[in-house]
Amino acid sequence: MEVNGVCAVVTGGASGLGLATARRLLDQGAASVTLVDLPGSDGEAVAASLGDRARFAAADVCDTGQVEAALDTATRAGALRVLVHCAGRGGPVRLVDREGRPGSLDTYRTVVEINLVGTFNVLRLTAARMATNEPLDGDRGVCVLTASVAAYEGQIGQIPYASAKAGIAGMTLVAARDLASRAIRVCTIAPGTFDTPLLARLSEDVRGSLAKTVPHPSRLGQPAEFARLATAVIDNGMLNGETIRLDGAIRMAPR
Helix, strand or coil: CCCCCCEEEEECCCCHHHHHHHHHHHHCCCCEEEEEECCCCCHHHHHHHHCCCEEEEECCCCCHHHHHHHHHHHHCCCCEEEEEECCCCCCCECCECCCCCECCHHHHHHHHHHHHHHHHHHHHHHHHHHCCCCCECCECEEEEEECCCHHHHCCCCEHHHHHHHHHHHHHHHHHHHHHHHHCEEEEEEEECCECCHHHHCCCHHHHHHHHHCCCCCCCCECHHHHHHHHHHHHHCCCCCCCEEEECCCCCCCCC
16 A cells, blocks of 8 residues: 555654654655654644644543544544554563562553553554545555564563563464455564664663664664654555564563
């Protein structure tokens, strides 16, 4: 499906991978891109900076009513055909902490809820909208989800995040098979270490050490590289049911 002329939704669109993807969709001629992010984000200002084809809809991805309202905003511009779901968060948990106490079940539950349940919620609600579309280039819609290399090599302390991202990788083929009869494709991108606002909080020494762990190119990934892959998935009609690592051949160490 060509990006030119379509209406898209990008969750987590106020920063990082989501913002880079929204920019690329607009650069490639998307008729409308709705940035979905939390109410406390800079989404309104970011959307305004992207021009009159961008709009912002505040929503918690786990809240069905808020997501439905955001999708209503998106469909005012036309049939919704593209979803790039980047929203998520981390949260460290050890199974046994330094004092010998069990790790936090609340943190585990929250991280899994936002990353995994939130992904399912956005995917199901978006797919229901896409299923009513007339086919375009053979597709009614394309959904690109975001996992992580942590789905395969989660590091110590990442157990909630790794669990959630492994769940997203696990749902990808099943979702693609489920939605095949509706002519909706589903793929997932599993990024490695990317230069996002989360990593920007780290010191230059730590960022440099992370970059050196990437075999080639030995640097942090750029959000624009994620965006290029997302639009390539949209464009290539045979990409379906696949989780694609985007990581410079990194395999994460235990810590």
